[in-house]
Amino acid sequence: MTERDNSEGVLDPSFWRGLTQPRVTRRQALGLAGTGVASAMFLGADAGLAGAALPNAKVGTKSWWAKQKLHHQLNFANWPYYIDVLKGHHPSLDYFTKTTHIKVNYSEVIQDNPSFYQKIRPSLAAGQSTGYDIVVMTNNSVQLSYLIQLGWLTPLDRSKMTNFNKYAGPLIKNPSWDPGNKYTMAWQSGWTAVGYNAKMVKNPGTSIEILFDKRYKGKVGMFNDPIELGHAGLLAVGVEPATSTERDWAKAAKKLQLQKSDGIVAAYYDQSYIQHLKNGDIAVSMCFSGDIFQADLNSKYKNLTLLLPHEGAMLWTDNMAIPLYAQNPLDAMTAMDYFYSPLTQSVVEYYDDYICPVPSTKQQLVHPTGWNKAALAALKPEIGLPTTVTANSSTVFPTPARVAASKSYYTFKSQAEIDAWNGLFLPIIQGA
Amino acid sequence: MERSVSAHYPGGVKPPRFRGLWAKRLAPYLLSLPAGLWLALLFLVPLFLMLSETLKSCSPASGACTMTWNWGELPHTVNLYRAQFVTSLLFALFATVIDLVISFPIAYWIAFYGGRRKNFFLIMLLVPFFVSFVIRTLVWEFILSDNGFLFSFLHRSHLVPSGFHVLGTSVAVVAGLAYNYLPFTALPLYVAIERIDHRVLDAAHDLYANRRVAFTKVILPLTIPGIFAAFLLTFIPAFGDYINQEILGGTSNTMIGTVIQNSFLVNADYPAGSSLSVVLLAISLIGIFAYARVLGSRTIEEYL
Numbered sequence: 001m002t003e004r005d006n007s008e009g010v011l012d013p014s015f016w017r018g019l020t021q022p023r024v025t026r027r028q029a030l031g032l033a034g035t036g037v038a039s040a041m042f043l044g045a046d047a048g049l050a051g052a053a054l055p056n057a058k059v060g061t062k063s064w065w066a067k068q069k070l071h072h073q074l075n076f077a078n079w080p081y082y083i084d085v086l087k088g089h090h091p092s093l094d095y096f097t098k099t100t101h102i103k104v105n106y107s108e109v110i111q112d113n114p115s116f117y118q119k120i121r122p123s124l125a126a127g128q129s130t131g132y133d134i135v136v137m138t139n140n141s142v143q144l145s146y147l148i149q150l151g152w153l154t155p156l157d158r159s160k161m162t163n164f165n166k167y168a169g170p171l172i173k174n175p176s177w178d179p180g181n182k183y184t185m186a187w188q189s190g191w192t193a194v195g196y197n198a199k200m201v202k203n204p205g206t207s208i209e210i211l212f213d214k215r216y217k218g219k220v221g222m223f224n225d226p227i228e229l230g231h232a233g234l235l236a237v238g239v240e241p242a243t244s245t246e247r248d249w250a251k252a253a254k255k256l257q258l259q260k261s262d263g264i265v266a267a268y269y270d271q272s273y274i275q276h277l278k279n280g281d282i283a284v285s286m287c288f289s290g291d292i293f294q295a296d297l298n299s300k301y302k303n304l305t306l307l308l309p310h311e312g313a314m315l316w317t318d319n320m321a322i323p324l325y326a327q328n329p330l331d332a333m334t335a336m337d338y339f340y341s342p343l344t345q346s347v348v349e350y351y352d353d354y355i356c357p358v359p360s361t362k363q364q365l366v367h368p369t370g371w372n373k374a375a376l377a378a379l380k381p382e383i384g385l386p387t388t389v390t391a392n393s394s395t396v397f398p399t400p401a402r403v404a405a406s407k408s409y410y411t412f413k414s415q416a417e418i419d420a421w422n423g424l425f426l427p428i429i430q431g432a
Numbered sequence: 433m434e435r436s437v438s439a440h441y442p443g444g445v446k447p448p449r450f451r452g453l454w455a456k457r458l459a460p461y462l463l464s465l466p467a468g469l470w471l472a473l474l475f476l477v478p479l480f481l482m483l484s485e486t487l488k489s490c491s492p493a494s495g496a497c498t499m500t501w502n503w504g505e506l507p508h509t510v511n512l513y514r515a516q517f518v519t520s521l522l523f524a525l526f527a528t529v530i531d532l533v534i535s536f537p538i539a540y541w542i543a544f545y546g547g548r549r550k551n552f553f554l555i556m557l558l559v560p561f562f563v564s565f566v567i568r569t570l571v572w573e574f575i576l577s578d579n580g581f582l583f584s585f586l587h588r589s590h591l592v593p594s595g596f597h598v599l600g601t602s603v604a605v606v607a608g609l610a611y612n613y614l615p616f617t618a619l620p621l622y623v624a625i626e627r628i629d630h631r632v633l634d635a636a637h638d639l640y641a642n643r644r645v646a647f648t649k650v651i652l653p654l655t656i657p658g659i660f661a662a663f664l665l666t667f668i669p670a671f672g673d674y675i676n677q678e679i680l681g682g683t684s685n686t687m688i689g690t691v692i693q694n695s696f697l698v699n700a701d702y703p704a705g706s707s708l709s710v711v712l713l714a715i716s717l718i719g720i721f722a723y724a725r726v727l728g729s730r731t732i733e734e735y736l
Contacts, residue, residue, distance in 0.1 A: 112698075118495075121700070125495055142492075146494070150494055218597070267681075267683055268683060279577055279580075281599065430516075430686055
């Protein structure tokens with residue numbers, strides 16, 4: 001997604017005025033759920049835009065970091081099924097605790113960007129700790145931009161990013177959504193693609209049209225995030241999402257509306273779609289690439305298959321960040337850089353199978369050189385496949401051609417565009 | 433002040449004349465002060481706060497709200513979600529009627545034939561509801577799942593046509609609502625039926641009423657307040673419910689509770705959420721006032 005252009009700093013003054021003044025008609029749309037933005041700023045009626053200092057103005061500087069001490073504890077909020085698991089433990093975190101004596105409280109509390117943002121927002125607005133030292137937010141969500149622009153993230157300690165500087169891959173280094181990695185380090189990337197149950201779907205083909213196929217009436221799962229849903233619609237009507245226009249959006253919305261009124265869609269899911277796909281409640285669904293891979297490795301769900309449609313698959317990146325007022329920022333910094341060691345990544349990736357942020361993990365998976373040797377061996381019976389499968393997977397270590405063929409999300413240029421988008425796609429999800 | 437007044441009215445003794453006038457006029461108000469304060473603090477103040485919220489504009493980013501006297505918000509939002517209101521209304525209505533039809537015979541049987549074991553039967557009725565609301569609903573999702581044990585059995589034995597499913601349909605939502613709110617219907621009905629004097633029935637039979645006539649002419653009219661109370665107690669929470677729809681529903685049966693929940697917790701659209709909540713509350717209040725008008729306010733205190 002590095003090829004995506006930045007559109008910041010090109011806004012005209014009247015646009016600014018329009019954005020910074022409260023408008024009565026702002027909520028013509030059905031509200032504002034997850035919406036993708038790279039770096040255009042449009043925060044509506046918020047303080048902080050009129051030149052007042054952001055709340056993190058004095059935080060995260062060299063002298064600020066010099067004063068921080070390790071507290072030997074860390075509260076880590078992440079998405080479900082996103083880290084190695086062995087018998088209720090996380091081997092990668094266990095090793096981290098063993099070597100750094102930092103106790104990690106790892107909680108899988110993030111189901112989607114908008115609702116998690118609503119959980120931490122009141123604390124941040126009140127100037128209090130959210131209770132988390134690391135949160136993981138997606139680059140295509142407007143919420144990550146909100147956190148950055150409202151000054152609610154702690155700027156990272158440049159001196160504590162040794163692994164990152166050494167090993168981070170080009171896909172996620174200096175990304176368009178956070179130039180210079182000032183606030184974030186990628187956790188993992190992935191595709192929003194199509195997953196299907198091979199037992200129920202015989203001739204899947206190669207097209208995203210499978211989601212609109214009448215043969216699977218009532219057995220198709222779609223995502224309840226308007227951004228994801230809208231982009232699936234755009235791909236289906238053959239439009240390049242990154243350069244789409246409002247007219248294209250309307251076309252996509254019409255297609256999705258028809259898909260719904262024809263009774264093809266079983267439901268609009270959050271992360272729970274994977275359970276329904278496993279249960280056979282749905283035959284084919286929009287999916288996150290790694291979920292299907294994980295399920296596929298699990299011998300019980302061998303039938304689940306990933307399909308990267310020839311129309312393209314949306315590429316996204318989840319990013320670790322330290323929220324402002326975090327109680328253990330130095331512990332968080334230590335952990336974030338620890339995950340950029342290829343040894344750590346090999347253990348996480350063996351289980352996880354999303355796109356790895358550290359390309360040299362590939363060698364570590366085949367020839368582990370350190371503590372990961374024992375950890376990988378311990379994980380093996382659980383996963384049931386040799387580590388070379390992960391190492392050679394093109395969805396974990398994608399070829400440059402495959403990355404280039406992936407699609408970038410549309411970059412919203414104003415609140416009005418977000419409203420227009422949501423006005424089209426939210427009624428499909430929330431409609432009666 | 434309040435205490436001194438009430439202290440001067442021991443059991444209807446006439447108060448001294450010189451302060452009588454004031455005390456007499458103020459007494460009812462002062463006596464209702466605790467209840468009045470309670471009502472003001474816990475009902476009127478929140479209600480007005482919510483109403484004022486509908487006039488604000490909020491930032492989806494920081495959540496900060498500014499008063500913009502946006503009078504258009506409420507009608508706009510309500511208009512936008514008309515369909516979900518109608519869905520909720522219909523679902524809640526169906527569920528309530530189903531509950532009434534199911535629980536009337538149960539309550540009748542326990543009240544008239546329960547004998548010494550009445551309490552035991554009542555407890556039996558309530559035991560399933562000791563489990564948390566959400567967990568009960570999740571278990572239903574598990575049972576109704578297309579590949580769950582029930583439906584895989586039905587499909588295997590060809591008792592239902594292939595492609596038949598319940599989860600995600602309106603039927604599942606209404607059934608979930610009916611199941612979850614059953615005690616709210618059964619208990620008021622039981623109270624109403626239990627207090628019917630059996631001799632009234634004997635008298636009806638003496639006057640040559642057969643069982644059907646005795647039921648329609650005697651039992652039903654006597655239980656009307658109970659039925660109405662049961663109706664309100666079931667209909668109002670079912671109307672605003674979102675758990676059942678979230679867990680058991682599909683794409684085409686979004687209820688207003690889900691929209692309100694999303695407005696507050698996902699979209700951070702407090703004005704929209706408040707507008708919908710105000711309308712929901714207004715509909716509930718209209719129900720209660722209608723009850724009071726038709727059946728008198730005394731029966732409210734007996735059943736609700």
